[in-house]
Amino acid sequence: MSEIIKTQGVVLRKINHGDTSKIITIFTIDYGKVTVIAKGVKSPKSKMNARLETFNFVELVYYNKQSREVQLLSSVDILKVFNSLTEDLTRYKYASAVIELILTLLPDHEKHERLFKGVVRILDLLNKSDENAKIIFLRFFVFFINEIGYKIELDFCQECNKKLSESGGVFYSYVEGLMCDDCSSDHLISFEFNKELFNLLICLSNKNNLISFKENDLDFLITFFEKHLAYHISEFKGLKSLKLF
Ligand SMILES: [Zn+2]
Structure with missing residues (x-):
């Protein structure tokens, strides 16, 4: 039946x-x-x-x-x-990356209404908003990572609980997550965030308006999130859509 x-x-x-x-x-x-x-x-x-x-x-x-x-x-x-997505190469690239995340990292037949609404909203934004497509995508990437259970704790050092906003630099290790200056020396560090870069990460996560940013820093953050996911999900090798052009 x-x-x-x-x-x-x-x-x-x-x-x-x-x-x-x-x-x-x-x-x-x-x-x-x-x-x-x-x-x-x-x-x-x-x-x-x-x-x-x-x-x-x-x-x-x-x-x-x-x-x-x-x-x-x-x-x-x-x-x-969403007509503009197929008419503009940059919008197409980031919309394809959104689709790729859902295709490769979400199990079949698993209802996820918040994520679904997030996908429709982000495609709509990529389609019509004048905001930088890379930033729109990064905001979605953070939301997606949180929704599928691999959230990165941004408030406190994972070793000593000190506020990361009060640390000179912020350091990421695949095993522990983000750490303060003092704790970083005892661990294998894979990514370093200076104040500016860390603030950018906070802004993207809190959906705050971005006043200024460097294109290179956005690329750094995309790579950072890809590597973070790849560490936790061994089948994931990074987003192919972003390497097309
Ligand atoms: Zn610490």
């Missing part, structure tokens, strides 16, 4: 299957990541194909059977198309 499911989702990936069908991975609000087959969509008469582009926010109906991995898509309607 299969049940009919109607839900909303963001299209993550579309791949060809045989001569006429496509396999679509969708991040849904109610059922997490779901894979469906869209039959006959490669026919010129099919209206479904264009609705199933990556990044599209859609409402879908599918037949769900617990015993199978790929469900049968019945219909799909557009809720929102």
Whole structure:
């Protein structure tokens, strides 16, 4: 027996299957990541194909059977198309990185409503906001890391509990996390933050407005978060989307 499911989702990936069908991975609000087959969509008469582009926010109906991995898509309607994402290379790159995080690091069938809403919001911002796309992405990256359980403690030294804001420099070790000046000498340190860089990290995490920043520092933070995740999740090797161009 299969049940009919109607839900909303963001299209993550579309791949060809045989001569006429496509396999679509969708991040849904109610059922997490779901894979469906869209039959006959490669026919010129099919209206479904264009609705199933990556990044599209859609409402879908599918037949769900617990015993199978790929469900049968019945219909799909557009809720929102983020047009600018495919027209601007920078926006495209960071939107692809958002999708890649969900595709590679979120388990299938795990409902995560806050993260879902965060993805829709960030795609909308990348689509229309004039703010630097790298900053929009970094704010999402911090939110994502917190949501999947790998939050980095920013307030206190992980060794002595001293306030990190009162430390001259801040130091990161993969094992302990962030530490103050005094504690850093006893540990293997992989990343060092001067005051300016640490303040930038705090601003991004607290969603404060950024008054000034260096492009290099943003790149440093993206690398830092990638390495932090890669240490905790061995399958993760960094974001391929960000290396495309
Ligand atoms: Zn300390």
